[in-house]
Amino acid sequence: MFKNEMMKRRGIIIKKLLIIGSGGHGRCCLDIARDMNIYDQIAFLDDNHVHETINGCDVIGTVDEMSSYYPEYSDIFIAVGNNKLRKKLSMQAKEIGYYCPSLISPDSYISRYANINEGTVVFPHSVIEANANIGEGCIISSNVTINHDAVIEDYCLIYCSTVIRPNTLIGSLAIIGNNCTIISGSKIKACSDIRDGSVIEPSDKYSFEVGV
Structure with missing residues (x-):
């Protein structure tokens, strides 16, 4: 938190990503996001693992709390394998204002x-x-x-x-x-x-x- 505050004061843009789903697919997506090396901070939303740390990434809330983290997190990725649910959550995220990279x-x-x-x-x-x-x-x-x-x-x-x-x-x-x-x-x-x-x-x- 201290590091993020110092970066803000210096005018440095902190790029954050929120990943929906910390299951197997979500953890693989986390690997890819890290390999891309464009995000300073990544967090999960997941109903089953709130306040846990998974593969070095904090689960900060539930899926229903998606709107609470915007615009602190402007980018969101829906890491859900079910096609129909992935579409539904993507539509919800876009309505809130998130960008889905x-x-x-x-x-x-x-x-x-x-x-x-x-x-x-x-x-x-x-x-x-x-x-x-x-x-x-x-x-x-x-x-x-x-x-x-x-x-x-x-x-x-x-x-x-x-x-x-x-x-x-x-x-x-x-x-x-x-x-x-x-x-x-x-x-x-x-x-x-x-x-x-x-x-x-x-x-x-x-x-x-x-x-x-």
């Missing part, structure tokens, strides 16, 4: 021509190629490859070691399991749950629903 591991490869929208996390050793478009609030797990011109809509979860081939379209809130291959030109409908190891081709019956 993306957390992108320095050990991932992102083309300068790819687009990643806010609130998305990209784990280590993922590859996102030229002109791929990643929506808001997505989880791109480790060793995922998203080829050029693929579109991932908002609040999707792509598990480890999956390959999304060129010119595919993944509908919002979809879950793509581990070690899947989504063949070029395939369209996955919103809210789909694709099991581990699946190979999806354009001829498969996954009609696409826009914006669900």
Whole structure:
């Protein structure tokens, strides 16, 4: 606290991040946020671990207290694996006034021509190629490859070691399991749950629903 006060007096901007969720996913997001080396202070909100310290990071309150920490914390990251709940909490945070940054591991490869929208996390050793478009609030797990011109809509979860081939379209809130291959030109409908190891081709019956 003393250090923060001295920095304020000297006109130094203290950059703070609030992470919602201190479970396994939240702890991994904390690692990525630290690796990015842009935040001076990071704290958790979590209903189950209030006033605990997890991986060197304090749990300062509950999720329902989100509004109480704005604008002391202007940046917030929703580290919740459930797609629908992640979307709900993201909407609440934005209404309060928070900015939802993306957390992108320095050990991932992102083309300068790819687009990643806010609130998305990209784990280590993922590859996102030229002109791929990643929506808001997505989880791109480790060793995922998203080829050029693929579109991932908002609040999707792509598990480890999956390959999304060129010119595919993944509908919002979809879950793509581990070690899947989504063949070029395939369209996955919103809210789909694709099991581990699946190979999806354009001829498969996954009609696409826009914006669900």
